[in-house]
Amino acid sequence: MPSAPCSTDTLDCERETDRPNMGRETIMKEIHSPTRRRTYGSTLGIIAFLLPGVGLYTLFMLYPTIQSFIYSVVEWEVLNPTTRFAGFGNYTRLLNDEVIRIALANNARAWFLYAGVALPLAILLAFALSRKARGASVFRFLYYIPNVCAASVLALIWRFLLAQEYGVNALLRRLGLGSLIVPWLSTDGIVQWTTNLPQTWSRVGFWTVIFLAAISGISEELYEAAQLDGASAWHELRYITLPGIRGIYVSANVLAMTWALSTYIYQYILTQGGPLYLSETLMTHTLNTLFENQDWGYGSALAVFQFLLSAVVSLLVWRFLRRGEQTVGGMV
Amino acid sequence: MGNQVQAVRAPATRSDSWYGIRRSVSRVALYALLGGWAAMTAYPFLWLVLNSLKHTWEVFQNPFSLPKEWVFRNYADAWRLARVGTMSQRSLYVSVVSTVLAIALASTTSFVLSRFSFRGKKLLSGYLMLGFMVPATIRLLPLALFSRKLGVYDNLFGVALIYAAGRLPFNSFLLTAFMETIPHELEEAAVMDGAGMWRVFWNVLFPLSQPALVTLATFQALYSWSEFILAFILIESLSKRTLAVGIVSLMGEFFTNYVVLFAASVLAIIPAIIFFLLLQKYVVKGMSAGALKGA
């Protein structure tokens, strides 16, 4: 009978839930859900269960993606479907592309806004809502709404709001704050941020709902104990809530990273890459190359680059944050 | 915990929501935060609805004021021009079918991922995560060719299938996290009664995952309802177009009837909002009943 305590890496261990009386505290102590000695199931069964999901995923997601990557090194003949290896010229072109550098800077700004502004704000809102008895579901609903709608419609609304003549500026003028008026979508230094704002804005609600759910899994007893000790709300947040949602926080960061690297819809609709490439992102550049310039080879190379970058950086973020989790020493 | 003791205060009663925050200033500040953000998220939709009831020229002249004339005709026009009635049916079909398929695919995959360990399991998880890295637009051209070969082109069922397969990473992530917290006793009881893998899955784990399945269904349905690019590329017949495509079709090259576009967008958003409103309690419950604590 395995008897080591559970941690992230061991699979065979004694789980608290083996005990018949499960309190919420004990559920919290699970970091990973390992399996016991398998008492049922077979390899064949595993394959059978995995086949539909993984199979269709491979068929409709991975295979077309790989196919599109192939165009970066293979000459694509439409009328004579023979393929010829065309070398890595597209990749050397990647290295010299100035637009990529500008684009990556914008992706980095997006990442800063998602991980550095949206996530903390979402945690704050989720915490505030979780401690509040009334009206939480209304707020929660309102926060989530942007995620319910199609991005193209939202982008159109934002275009109106940010446009010079009749957007937010018209409002500022009415309020007498005319001096604050700035061309939001065409000023160097500002457009790079305003094109990332709408996505940040809509994601806050998404993260809030998720963090709210995670927080509600934290045991009430911990909070009660804290109150008895006279802790303030800030202490509750810092010493109970944050550690309690550590796991989902890690996943949220990885997701934010991925989204930051593939952000494009708002840049595309608001500024089409901005005056003089200022608000280009990796994805808008890729799409432009593919569909506007119809340069399939180079466009595919860009897609490969973005994919690899996403994979590598996500892994790094996950590893980095995960390591931090172990030294925290588990839950309080 | 004792380290964090501040000046000892009389413990508050349970009914007081803000333990420890006495000063009303902080209270006001926090309500301002909550309310302020709610205003920021709700405002653009209010703007959308208000402007959908104006004439086009008024949208440009007074974008932030109430309509001088409430033009309800825009909604009738939107219903007619965007064929909202018939297109909604197709969007509904795609949403429902893709949700059912997504549940089937994700539950089987998550069952294995949460209950068994095997060589290459971590690799498989990583493999599924790759799906997050790729937005749909990259796969457009190969998918167009491929879907024809497989016979799922110009086929609403095919579109639903592709949605379900495409969202598998997210769905299985959600479901696996939830399933991991389901205690093993029940399935052990079933195994002792002589159940094999399928019975354990179908009679024990699948029913027990219902809260998370509701969450999954909500996300999947909302995604399918408003997805545009794949629905546009993969469907040819006009009689099979979905609502999202119909709405984007209102943005013409030379001319866009903005108010009709706004009205049509509102018509498309309303069912999604109602759907979410009804299910939001379950969505949160599905994610929180033990889920999402560790990845």
Added chain:
Amino acid sequence: MGDKNTIEKRGLSRRDFLRLAATAGAGAALAACTPEVVKETVIVEKPVEKVVKETVIVGGTPEVVEKVVTATPAPLEKIVLTHPCKWLGEGDNRYDAAIKVLALYQERRPDVEVEIIPNPDKNETLKKIQADCAAGDCPDLFERASLALWESGWLLDLAPFIDDAWKARLLPESLELTSWQGRIFGIGTETSPIPCFWNTKLLGEIGAEVPATWDECLDVGEKLKSTGRYLSTFAIGLNNHWPNNACFRRPGAAEAMGNEEWENEHALFAIERMKDVYDGGYHPANDLDMGWRDAVPLFQNGQMALFMNGAWALDQQIDAEGVDPELKDNVIFSAFPATGPEGTSIEYKMSGSLGLGHHLANQPRKLDAALDWARVWTSVEASIIWAVDGRANMGVIVPQDQWDAALEQVPLFKKFMDAAASADVAYSLGSRSKKVQLRSWNMWNKAKDALLLGKSMDEAVAEYVKWMEAA
């Protein structure tokens, strides 16, 4: 047992869940029964009379005799041509005109059905067409045959099919835009001149006439600036039509650009003219923010004097619902003002060109039907329909008397076309170099961006050169 209770407490019981699933399934089945358009295949049988020569033996000698034989050919399937278009649908007057042209075609070819498929916005439609073509499923008819599509190999070369008579009635500038190295990949279906639209009410207020030279133009700008209004915007013409005119009408410009000598004196001249307006401040301060759709209201509301666009703007932006009804009476059209001895000019641009899918080469019946469609589309009759109902210029040369008679019905369009005819130099950007054609709508964009961001002339030129080289 305790376990069963736990299950029930956890939410929906299994029975409820199954009920829910059943309802969902029923709903799905119901939704699946959406009425679909069922296409019927109509069999067209037309008895044909043929004269057949037979050898008959009469009195021992073979004689050739002619006989009339009636035969019914094997039943033919109805041909369906797909023609994806970017029109909105009902309510868009181009769609209405297209339906009339379709009727013309049906009279001539009752055995063919043409599906006009309205598609969303240009970029999305292009993606779909590329995706379909990449999958080997090109549409039969292309609404916007471009050089890029030709290079991808998806269009049929029409040169062998366009005989001299047909060529004679197509506008040369129009054909230029759809030819490349001796091949013709499309036929212009909307080739519009791009004249200047002047708001005479505004000009009257500052006491100016319609400018005939560039300096007069800048003068108007100066006067307007003092009243808080603008000459024009970069968003609507200054990033495209203006510099094009300034550059390409000069002798030698077309050759230099065609040889890809981007930094030639003509291009520099064009960018300098852009800088004239920027330095003078005759454009709105927020110009960089605006797309052309945002700039249009400025003209509609009488805040700017000059607007440039094609015939499509007449119905959509000048004589449209919600616009000041006096606007169309206050608009005067003119060719682009002279910048030098070469005089005034007008550019012909294409917003649509009909192409045939390359796969039709192997389908003779369909090819025949498609060519007929092209013939009808660019016939004199159809052109008159387009002019009168669609306020569009097909790029077809219509006999003068018929043209004049038709245009009497659409005075605004007549004024528009007359202005184009009055130019000293007419040109199009076709057949120069591939890059020039690819960039015919946005050649000077990066230079404009640079100028409006406050960069120097040299930087603007550098950006322009980089942009052209990257094409």
